Amino acid sequence: MIISTEWIYIIMGIVCFFCSVYTFFDQANSRRIPSGLFYLIYAVTLLFGKVIPPFYTGLMVLAMVAIVAFGGLQKGSYNGAGADEREKSRKRLGNRLFLPAILIPVLTVLGSKLLVNVKIGSRLLLDPSNPTLVALGVACIIAILTAMMLTKSRPQTTFKESRRLLEAIGWAVVLPQMLATLGTIFTKAGVGTVVSGLITKVIPENSVFWIVFVFCVGMALFTMIMGNAFAAFPVMAAGIAIPFLIERFGANADQIAALSMFAGYCGTLMTPMAANFNIVPAALLDLKDKNHVIRVQVPTALLTLAFNIVLMYLLVK
Amino acid sequence: MVLIGVALIIIGFALRFNPLVVVTVSGLVTGLIAGLPLKQLITQFGEAFTTNRYMSILIITLPVIGLLERSGLQEQAKHLVSKIKAATAGKILTFYLLIREIAAALGLNSLGGHPQTVRPLIAPMAEGAAEAKYGDVPEEDREEIRAQAAAADNIGLFFGEDIFVAVGAILLMKGFFDQNGIKADPISMALWGLPTAIFVFIVHSIRLRLFDRKLDRKLGKTGSKDVKK
Numbered sequence: 001m002i003i004s005t006e007w008i009y010i011i012m013g014i015v016c017f018f019c020s021v022y023t024f025f026d027q028a029n030s031r032r033i034p035s036g037l038f039y040l041i042y043a044v045t046l047l048f049g050k051v052i053p054p055f056y057t058g059l060m061v062l063a064m065v066a067i068v069a070f071g072g073l074q075k076g077s078y079n080g081a082g083a084d085e086r087e088k089s090r091k092r093l094g095n096r097l098f099l100p101a102i103l104i105p106v107l108t109v110l111g112s113k114l115l116v117n118v119k120i121g122s123r124l125l126l127d128p129s130n131p132t133l134v135a136l137g138v139a140c141i142i143a144i145l146t147a148m149m150l151t152k153s154r155p156q157t158t159f160k161e162s163r164r165l166l167e168a169i170g171w172a173v174v175l176p177q178m179l180a181t182l183g184t185i186f187t188k189a190g191v192g193t194v195v196s197g198l199i200t201k202v203i204p205e206n207s208v209f210w211i212v213f214v215f216c217v218g219m220a221l222f223t224m225i226m227g228n229a230f231a232a233f234p235v236m237a238a239g240i241a242i243p244f245l246i247e248r249f250g251a252n253a254d255q256i257a258a259l260s261m262f263a264g265y266c267g268t269l270m271t272p273m274a275a276n277f278n279i280v281p282a283a284l285l286d287l288k289d290k291n292h293v294i295r296v297q298v299p300t301a302l303l304t305l306a307f308n309i310v311l312m313y314l315l316v317k
Numbered sequence: 318m319v320l321i322g323v324a325l326i327i328i329g330f331a332l333r334f335n336p337l338v339v340v341t342v343s344g345l346v347t348g349l350i351a352g353l354p355l356k357q358l359i360t361q362f363g364e365a366f367t368t369n370r371y372m373s374i375l376i377i378t379l380p381v382i383g384l385l386e387r388s389g390l391q392e393q394a395k396h397l398v399s400k401i402k403a404a405t406a407g408k409i410l411t412f413y414l415l416i417r418e419i420a421a422a423l424g425l426n427s428l429g430g431h432p433q434t435v436r437p438l439i440a441p442m443a444e445g446a447a448e449a450k451y452g453d454v455p456e457e458d459r460e461e462i463r464a465q466a467a468a469a470d471n472i473g474l475f476f477g478e479d480i481f482v483a484v485g486a487i488l489l490m491k492g493f494f495d496q497n498g499i500k501a502d503p504i505s506m507a508l509w510g511l512p513t514a515i516f517v518f519i520v521h522s523i524r525l526r527l528f529d530r531k532l533d534r535k536l537g538k539t540g541s542k543d544v545k546k
Contacts, residue, residue, distance in 0.1 A: 005371065012376040046376075049367035055356065057363030065341045081387045090389025090396070097390045100381055101437055108427040132427060133371050136378075143381045151388045161383025165432075166376070171337045173373060178337060180369035181362055182344040188361070189319045189351035225323055230486065234493050242497060253501045257490040258479065258509035265475040269468075272330055276372060279336060281431040281467040284375075285440060285460075290336070292464040293471070300472060300524060304517045311512060 002120060004127040006050060008137035013047030016040075019163035026076035034072030038064055039166065042174060061178070068171045078164045093150065100147035104139050111135030165284075172283040172290075176276040179227050186226065195222055196239040203240065208249055212313045215240045219260050220267035220305055227273025229264025236260065251316040259312045262304070269301040270294060322347030375432040382437050390437050395445025405450060406443040406462050407529035410469045411522045413439050417473025418518060422480035429470055440466040451536035458532065465528060469521070476517045479510040 020039035026032045041060045049057060067073055081089070090097065111126070112135040118125045126134045148158060166173065186192065199218040204210040215236060222232035241260060245251040268274045272291060282290045289295070322343045329339030348358040382390075398404050413429075420428040429435075440463045447454045447462060454462075478484050482503045494501035 008374070008377060009370050012370075012373065015376055015380060045366065046370060046373075049370055052363075052367075053360075054363035054367065055360045057367055058359035058361070059363070061362050061366050062341070062359065065337055068335055069338045086387065086389040086392055088389075089387075090392045093388060094393065095397070097385055097388060097393045098438075101385055101390060101433070104378065104381065104433045105428045105430075109425050112427065113424075130371060133374055136374060136427060140377045140381055144384070147381050147384045147388075151384060153384055153387075157387070158380045158384050161387050162379040165379045165383045165386075169375075171335065173376065175337050175340070176372040177366050177369045178340050178344075180372055181365035182340050182347075184365040185344045185348050185351075185358075185361060186319075186322065188353070189322070189347045191319050191323060191347065194319055195323075225326075230489055233486075233490060237490075237493060238497070242499065246499060253494050253499050254505040255509045257487075257494070257501060257506045259513065261479055261486050261490065262476065262510065262513045265479075268475065269471060272336060273326070275336070276375075277471050280375065281435065281470075282464070284431055284436050285463040285467060287460050287464055289460075292460060293467045296461075296464045296468040297471065300468075300517065300521045303520050304476075304513060307516045307520075308513055 002123050002125050003134050003138065005130050005133055008134060009046050009049065011137060011141070013043045013045075015159070015162050016043035016046060016166070018159040019043075019166045022160060022163045023076055023167070028077035029074055031072055031074040032076065034067050034070075035074050035076070035167075038067045038073050038171075061174075061181075064174065065178075073171055075167045075170065076163075078160070080161065080164060089151065096150060100143040100150065103143040103146060104136070107139035107142060108132065108136045111138060168286065169280060169283045172275065172280050175279055179273055179275050183226055183228060183231060187231070192222075192226070192231065192235045195225065196235045199236070200239045203244065205244070208245075208316055209313050211240065211244045211249075212316060213309055215245065215260065216263040216305060216309045216312060219263040220270070220301075223264040223267030224271035224273065227268075227271055227275070229261055229268055232264050232267070233261060245316055249316055255315050256312065259308050259315075263308045266301040266305040266308070269297040318350050319347060321350060375430075378430075378432040382432060385437060391441035394438050394441040395448065398442045398445040399449035401446075404442075404446040405529045406447045406465070406532065407525035409443045409446050410439070410465055411525045413466070414469040414473045414518065414521060414525070417470060418477035418514065421474050421477030422514070424481040424483060426474065426478055426484075429474065431467060431470060435466050435470050439470070447532060447536075451532070454536065458536065461528075465525065469525075472517060472521055476510075476514045480507050480514055482507045 016039050020036045020043055023032055023039055024036035029035055041064050045057055045060055112132040115125055116131045203214050219232050219236050222236055223229045241256050245256055246253055272279055278293050279290055282293050325343040325346060417429045443462050443466050444459055479486050487503050487506050491501050491503050
């Protein structure tokens with residue numbers, strides 16, 4: 001392919017690299033060296049992840065975590081635009097400010113839908129392994145150029161502003177990757193099998209309602225532990241849905257599938273393990289309590305889980 | 318034994334230790350208990366970390382969002398909303414929830430998202446509506462509004478996307494049933510998601526309406542800003 005995911009990672013790495021440079025020179029940050037190091041190491045893992053032997057990447061990852069564990073990661077100071085300057089620029093640019101922001105989703109959708117199978121010569125334009133990601137990357141590059149022209153900003157300003165946002169997210173930026181790593185290790189260690197074994201043990205075999213109840217709640221709980229409903233479905237469906245609901249009570253597989261995945265999503269709404277949905281946004285929105293988004297979601301999640309259980313029971317019965 | 322890792326996570330989160338540290342320690346402990354040699358375990362960390370770089374894609378949106386914020390994007394979003402008299406934080410978020418859910422149901426998952434839509438646009442709009450209505454809004458209520466904005470994005474996405482036939486979840490389940498020799502039809506799977514998708518929209522929009530009422534009670538109804546000043 002012409003534009004591969006690796007290119008997107010390299011751009012991400014370049015953004016992180018320049019952020020780390022500004023952090024190293026931030027005199028107002030009393031921990032500027034370890035903080036800069038954190039972003040620098042991260043930049044290296046993004047830039048050269050493909051060529052560095054995994055053992056050394058592993059060591060770098062542990063070094064980053066050590067920096068966080070010993071309080072080495074601190075936010076810096078940003079002499080960005082004050083409220084007056086922002087207001088002046090807002091008055092000048094008005095609704096044109098929305099243009100680059102809207103370009104991102106629009107171009108991503110267009111790119112991932114229309115360019116998916118486009119070939120130039122014999123090569124695919126977008127990396128087929130993850131066309132949406134590549135389309136998002138390209139959309140962001142077009143949007144950034146548009147924004148720079150629109151606001152007449154220099155690349156330095158762009159990197160400084162990126163650093164402000166990146167430091168606002170801080171350690172949470174690597175949490176989703178670390179959780180995915182944990183998921184791999186959990187799978188290797190057989191955590192899924194053990195958990196599903198425990199859940200199947202409590203199944204009351206002859207009551208349809210309680211089987212449905214344990215299955216749906218199990219999907220939600222398993223998802224909360226693994227942080228991902230996709231990991232929960234095969235285990236729970238093989239353990240409960242197929243033997244008890246589909247084979248014994250003749251339940252419709254399509255209905256079971258749709259409702260159980262949603263039961264899992266209810267779990268996703270309630271767990272810090274789904275970091276990119278719950279923890280990263282909390283960091284991104286400057287919320288003091290990193291579980292604030294989860295707190296807001298819990299009532300909706302519980303009501304929806306109850307609805308799923310009742311609906312599945314009525315359909316299977 | 319392997320459940321010790323899960324227990325560590327639960328305890329670590331409950332005691333509010335840094336999640337990144339908790340997750341890493343749990344991974345190391347689980348790996349060692351499962352009998353992986355240390356060197357291999359660290360290799361595993363590096364390998365999985367590299368494979369999952371796509372998880373951190375939000376970094377690529379930061380330059381655009383940062384630059385636009387510096388130029389007053391959030392203020393413009395607030396300004397735009399303050400002109401609409403009927404707008405409230407809850408109504409704006411309900412509208413966003415609806416759009417996000419329908420778009421996801423049509424396979425347009427990338428319309429929306431926390432870094433590119435919620436932080437620069439939706440959260441400031443909701444905050445702007447509250448400011449226009451109540452005048453000064455205390456920081457704790459601002460945080461609540463922003464958390465609600467993030468929640469609306471998640472809920473709309475999750476319960477919309479499974480209505481689209483070609484989404485990962487549906488394909489995963491179809492593949493799973495095929496492997497087990499059970500007949501399954503992706504279109505029917507997607508359609509059976511509809512009742513829950515509609516239910517979740519109703520429940521969450523009622524909750525957003527109640528949220529508006531809570532803000533009304535706490536910060537006073539329209540016009541109170543003139544009284545205060």
